[in-house]
Amino acid sequence: MSDYQILELNNVVLQRGGVMPRVRLAYKTLGTLNAARDNAVLVPTWYTGTHNDIETFMVGEGRALDPRRYFIVMANLLANGLSSSPGNTEPPNERGRFPNVTIHDNVRMQHTLVTQKLGLEQLRLVTGWSMGACQTFEWAAQFPEMVRAACPIAGSARTASFNKVFLLSLRRALELDPVFAGGFYDRPPVDGLKAFAAIYAGWGTSEPFYRTEVYRAFGARDYLEHVAYFWEPFFMRCDANNLLAQLWTWQNADIGNNATYGGDFEGALGAIQARVIVVPVDNDRYFPPADSEYEAAHIRGAECRVISSVWGHMAPMNPGDVPAIDAVLRELLED
Numbered sequence: 001m002s003d004y005q006i007l008e009l010n011n012v013v014l015q016r017g018g019v020m021p022r023v024r025l026a027y028k029t030l031g032t033l034n035a036a037r038d039n040a041v042l043v044p045t046w047y048t049g050t051h052n053d054i055e056t057f058m059v060g061e062g063r064a065l066d067p068r069r070y071f072i073v074m075a076n077l078l079a080n081g082l083s084s085s086p087g088n089t090e091p092p093n094e095r096g097r098f099p100n101v102t103i104h105d106n107v108r109m110q111h112t113l114v115t116q117k118l119g120l121e122q123l124r125l126v127t128g129w130s131m132g133a134c135q136t137f138e139w140a141a142q143f144p145e146m147v148r149a150a151c152p153i154a155g156s157a158r159t160a161s162f163n164k165v166f167l168l169s170l171r172r173a174l175e176l177d178p179v180f181a182g183g184f185y186d187r188p189p190v191d192g193l194k195a196f197a198a199i200y201a202g203w204g205t206s207e208p209f210y211r212t213e214v215y216r217a218f219g220a221r222d223y224l225e226h227v228a229y230f231w232e233p234f235f236m237r238c239d240a241n242n243l244l245a246q247l248w249t250w251q252n253a254d255i256g257n258n259a260t261y262g263g264d265f266e267g268a269l270g271a272i273q274a275r276v277i278v279v280p281v282d283n284d285r286y287f288p289p290a291d292s293e294y295e296a297a298h299i300r301g302a303e304c305r306v307i308s309s310v311w312g313h314m315a316p317m318n319p320g321d322v323p324a325i326d327a328v329l330r331e332l333l334e335d
Contacts, residue, residue: 003028003052004026004027004028004051004076004082005026005027005028005029006024006025006026006027007024007025007027007109007112007113007117008022008023008024008025009022009023009024009025009109009112010022010023012105012109014099014100014101014102014105015102015104015105015258016099016100016102016252017099018099018100020084020093020099021093022084022090023078023083023084023109024083024084024088025075025076025078025083025084025109025110025113026050026051026075026076026080026082026083027051027073027074027075027076027113028051028073028074029071029072029073029074029118030055030059030067030071030072030074031066031067031068031069031070031071031072032071033071033120034071037120037121037122038122038124039069039070039071039124040070040071040072040073040114040118040120040122040123040124041065041070041071041072041073041123041124041125041126041127041333042073042075042110042114042123042125042126042127042139043058043059043065043072043073043074043075043126043127043128043132044074044075044077044106044107044110044126044128044131044132044135044136045074045075045076045077045080045128045131045132046077046128046129046130046131046132046133047077047130047131047246047247047250048080048234048235048238048243048246049077049080049130049131049132050076050080050081050082051074051075051076051082054074055074057129057316057317058127058129058316059072059074063322063326064325064326064327064329064330064333065127065329070124070333073113073114073118075106075110075113077106077131077135077246077249078101078105078106078109078245078249079098079101079242079245079246079249080242080246081238081239081242085098085239085241085242085245086098086183086239086241086242086244086245087239087241087242095183095184095241096182096183096184096241097183098241098245100245100248100249100252101245101248101249102249102252102253103131103134103135103138103249103252103253103254103255104138104142104257104258106135106138106249107135107138107139107142108142110135110139111139111142111143121146122146122148123139123146123147123148124148124149124333125148125149125150125151125329125332125333126139126140126147126149126150126151126274127150127151127152127153127329127332128152128153128155129153129154129155129316130153130154130155130286130287130313131155131246131249131250131253132153132155133152133153133154133155133156133287134152134155134156134157134159134250134253136150136151136152136155137150137152137155137156137157137255137272137295138157138253138255140272140273140274140276141157141255141256141260141261141268141269141271141272142255142258142260144271144272144273144274145273147272147273147274148274148275149274149275149276149332149333149335150272150274150275150276150332151276151277151278151279151328151329151332152276152278152279152292153279153316153325154279154280154281154284154286154287154313154315154316155287156253156287156291156292156295157253157254157255157265157268157269157295158253158254158255158256158257158265159250159251159252159253159254160287160291163286163287164251166199166203166285166286167247167250167251169199170196170199170200170243170247171244171247173192173195173196173199174189174192174193174195174196174240174243174244175192175244176192177189177190177191177192177193177195179191179192180192180240183240183241183244185240188236188239188240189240190236192240193232193235193236193238193240194232194235194236196235196243197227197231197232197234197235197236198227198231198232200231200235201223201226201227201230201231203285203286203313204231204312204313204314205283205310205311205312205313205314206283206284206285206310206311206312207283208283208310209283209310209311209312210223212310214310214311215230218230255268255269256268256269266298269295269298269299270298270299270300272299272300272302273300275301275332275335276296276299276301276302276303277302277303277304277305277328277331277332278292278295278296278299278302278303278304278305279292279304279305279306279307279325279328280292280293280304280306280307281306281307281308281309281311281312281313281315281321282306282307282308282309283308283309283310283311283312284312284313284315285312285313286313287313289304289306292304292306305328307321307324307325309321
């Protein structure tokens with residue numbers, strides 16, 4: 001039995017064109033909505049992540065996101081393998097035919113979940129890590145009167161060009177494996193997935209992570225064993241088409257690129273009404289603090305709080321960095 005629920009939507013018109021006859025949005029809730037209905041927290045998932053990962057790394061008794069105090073809604077990103085994805089969708093949208101889905105599409109469907117299925121009119125906090133942060137920005141810009149506070153962690157409101165170069169290298173690693181066969185493979189493209197993992201290993205943490213041999217915490221004696229013991233098994237469990245579909249969503253993230261703001265990125269940031277603290281990591285190669293500082297400067301009353309960690313983008317997975325992140329979340333929840 002699954003530990004999550006499904007919201008099913010029919011004939012969903014996508015932002016970049018096309019209609020999906022049926023879309024399944026997987027979600028899970030923890031805690032109880034209070035009588036005032038003002039303790040709801042939304043946490044969207046990140047790249048390859050699921051609600052189980054949110055429970056592992058962001059939620060728990062004694063944490064800032066404590067289910068004993070808050071009603072926590074965890075929404076699974078489309079293409080993550082639980083929500084509608086290339087690997088679980090019927091024709092004509094299966095496998096290599098899965099349509100391009102944007103952050104905007106995801107947030108619009110989550111809004112339907114939150115308002116129509118769960119009956120919520122306000123969110124006390126929206127927060128997320130990485131692609132979860134991209135969705136957090138989108139929520140705050142698209143539904144400014146509904147989001148009371150927002151905390152994007154190690155993510156951005158618009159994917160930068162340097163980030164896109166990294167994503168391009170990942171895409172090439174999979175698509176150039178002959179086994180991939182345009183997304184209609186009979187067996188996993190193992191060589192492509194291993195190349196994908198090796199690229200990710202160099203970007204996921206940081207140079208000082210390797211220089212100071214932090215990888216030994218994973219049971220590895222050197223960088224080769226770290227890639228072989230951690231990164232390769234992590235991505236070998238993933239469906240290649242699902243990886244690429246989420247990759248496209250990440251690459252095209254931009255809170256200004258929609259009908260509401262017509263390409264006005266700064267205008268989208270300026271429309272946010274929530275109390276916002278943007279939390280980048282100093283050694284994050286995907287989402288550097290410079291981008292976060294720019295975003296915060298264009299949001300009224302926003303702050304940028306930089307976390308220092310050799311874990312780079314993976315800092316939210318490091319127990320040593322959790323207290324700093326939780327401190328910001330507590331401040332926003334209690335403000």
